[in-house]
């Protein structure tokens with residue numbers, strides 16, 4: 580666990596032979612930001628990928644081929660398409676696992692948006708988040724060397740007020756973390772978490788499928804105030 584690693588590292592820095600005035604020390608990781616990474620088995624993701632590519636081909640029929648630096652997104656209601664039924668099932672199950680992991684007392688979450696992204700060589704995606712949802716996900720159908728990463732940005736915007744130079748970039752002193760992905764990788768993350776994609780430096784177009792998920796009955800069951808009447 581990260582928490583143990585931080586504690587061990589800080590204990591090493593404050594070791595008693597260097598700091599005899601310290602009895603004990605710890606590094607508390609408060610409010611960590613989590614991204615959940617799942618790799619689908621080859622026998623599961625290969626047919627999913629073939630089906631997604633078939634759908635992409637059908638959706639783009641008649642459209643001109645993308646030029647270098649261009650990107651294309653489908654409409655946002657592809658979760659209703661039979662071609663993505665298996666993939667949507669994996670995403671829904673992954674989201675329920677995340678809710679269980681977070682100890683949220685419901686597993687009733689549903690896909691509210693789903694779309695295919697096609698990024699030609701040279702195409703990038705600016706920093707953005709996915710408002711009005713609780714979880715978002717992205718599944719990678721076709722990645723290539725140079726087109727196999729996503730950047731996540733520090734959600735604590737005020738932490739950027741002072742950024743001293745560091746001797747080594749680590750997960751706790753950076754404002755951006757690069758997550759490597761490959762075909763069949765599924766990432767789930769909080770919808771508020773800003774992310775971006777660097778320009779595709781590979782020779783082929785990158786294909787991914789994005790998802791938004793929201794609690795099925797948020798207004799009815801989950802939105803009452805956390806404080807009581809008295």
Ligand SMILES: [Fe+2]
Nearest residue numbers: 707708774789
């Ligand atoms: Fe996104």
